[in-house]
Amino acid sequence: MPRGGVGSQRRGRPDGAGPRARRLCHPDRGGRRPSHRDRARRTAARPAARRCDVARRARLVYQRAVEDRRAAPRQAAFISASLETSQGRSAIAITRDISTRGLxxxxxxxxxxxxxxxxxxxxxATQHTLSGKVVRVEAMEPHELWRHKVAIAVDESDPALSQLHAALEHARR
Structure with a gap:
């Protein structure tokens, strides 16, 4: 039987060695798989400065702070809503979060x-009606129930938004 087994013959290789056999049995290692000692030797052969540099870079990437560019902090708020566009289309929606500038x-x-x-x-029991403008639309995964995340900017001076904030605070208590 060829070195690669029955499956490798189906792959069309004339010598019978499939891609897995080629990768695992490297000629530099005498046709054997790399062991944990081989990996340890390769790591030890690297300059110590390079090994430390890789670890340091990984820590820096992990510890780097994410810049928050939001103009106003958001509060999580999952509330049912109905949406009506300027063309007259209606849809249902759920708020995900709310800020002083939008939802x-x-x-x-x-x-x-x-x-x-x-x-x-x-x-x-109360309904709050807000008017706003769509500023961002993100498509969600196809298997999700909700297809899009939509950011809506509302005028800060809109009294309905401040009333909604007050009602949320009251409901959380």
Missing amino acids: LLLTRPALQVGELVKLTVALG
Whole structure:
């Protein structure tokens, strides 16, 4: 039987050695697989400065702070809402988070950046109606229930947004 076994003959190699046999049985190692000692020798053969440099770079990447460019902090808020576009299309949505400048929604229909929307958020027995503009749309994974993340900017002076914030604070207590 050839070196690579029955499966390697199906791969079309004339000598019978499949790609796995070629990779594992390297001629420099006398046709044997690399052992943990071989890996240790390779690591020891590297200059110590290079080994330390790799570890230091890995730590720096891990410890690097992520810059938060948000103008206002966000609060997690999962609230049901209805969405109406300027073209008259209606859809349901769920708020994911809220800030003093806007909301992040999960929706099924795709919206266009710059599109004006009217959002009605139901929190308890009260409904808050906000008007805003779509500033960002992100597609989600195809298997998700909600197809898009939509960021909506709301005017800070809109009293409905401040009322929604107050109602959220009251509901959390």
